[in-house]
Amino acid sequence: MSRDVTDLLPAARELAEAMLVATEQAGYPVFITSTLRTFHEQDELHAQGRTTSGSIVTNARGGESRHNHGLAFDVAFVRPAGEDIFDGPWDQIGAIGRDLGLEWGGDWTGFVDRPHFQVPSPYDVGVLKAAATGRLRRGIGAAKANVIQLQTLLRQAGLYGDRIDGDFGPITEGAVQTLQREARLLPSGMVHPRELEELQRRLS
Ligand SMILES: [Zn+2]
Structure with a gap:
């Protein structure tokens, strides 16, 4: 699994980089934890909490996540070592993403995924x-x-x-x-x- 923004499609890469700048400027710096996933990696993630150990983290199988197409990235908060990188002002981060034109997983109904941002696409x-x-x-x-x-x-x-x-x-x-x-x-x-x-x- 990649956390490199250069593995995203150009439109998503541009927005991911803008997100890093905007959150830093707002005083809530984040970093990228995940960008592109192969179909196989997505299938392994889907199995987690179902046929392998751990808790369920996604409903998407290989090919069904925008991560598999270079159109999504996940973030976490920059924190001192030992602190919870997923504990922070998510609503502010979500609003920054929305202002940039991204879709935020925190707005989803059903499976809420607050670290997740994706580029809007006309395609399912x-x-x-x-x-x-x-x-x-x-x-x-x-x-x-x-x-x-x-x-x-x-x-x-x-x-x-x-x-x-x-x-x-x-x-x-x-x-x-x-x-x-x-x-x-x-x-x-x-x-x-x-x-x-x-x-x-x-x-x-
Ligand atoms: Zn994601």
């Missing part, structure tokens, strides 16, 4: 996971919900005018190829994280 983790594992392309039975989200965003970007039906057919594939050609990526018709980034860039 299912789409990110499908792209990372090559399961978002024509001819492999991509999950309908993921294809619906992709088609919706392709339409918003002006690249897709057909039905939003969750079926990754030739017209969806053609829209992905148009996106790729315009971005000077290989027009493979396959959606990878870089195609999602390109689409997000066009929509922002």
Whole structure:
């Protein structure tokens, strides 16, 4: 598991660095405890408190956390040795993150995760996971919900005018190829994280 901000995608890295500066300036300095996790590391973390010892720390399996996609980081408070690094003014830290445009795990209902911050993304983790594992392309039975989200965003970007039906057919594939050609990526018709980034860039 990495705690290096250079392992994050550029947008997340920029916000993580801004967070360190802003919390220092506010008088509540924090440090980064976690950035990128591999799918395997996430699966091991998910097992904790379920099939291995310890308490449950996450509901996300491999690919289902923004940490697995370079879009999230965790923080703790800078404290003298021996003191609890998770005991501090979380609400102030959460507000600083929100002001920077981050989503804060302390705002979640259900599983509240106060050390956690992530970059807002138009994609559910299912789409990110499908792209990372090559399961978002024509001819492999991509999950309908993921294809619906992709088609919706392709339409918003002006690249897709057909039905939003969750079926990754030739017209969806053609829209992905148009996106790729315009971005000077290989027009493979396959959606990878870089195609999602390109689409997000066009929509922002
Ligand atoms: Zn986290």
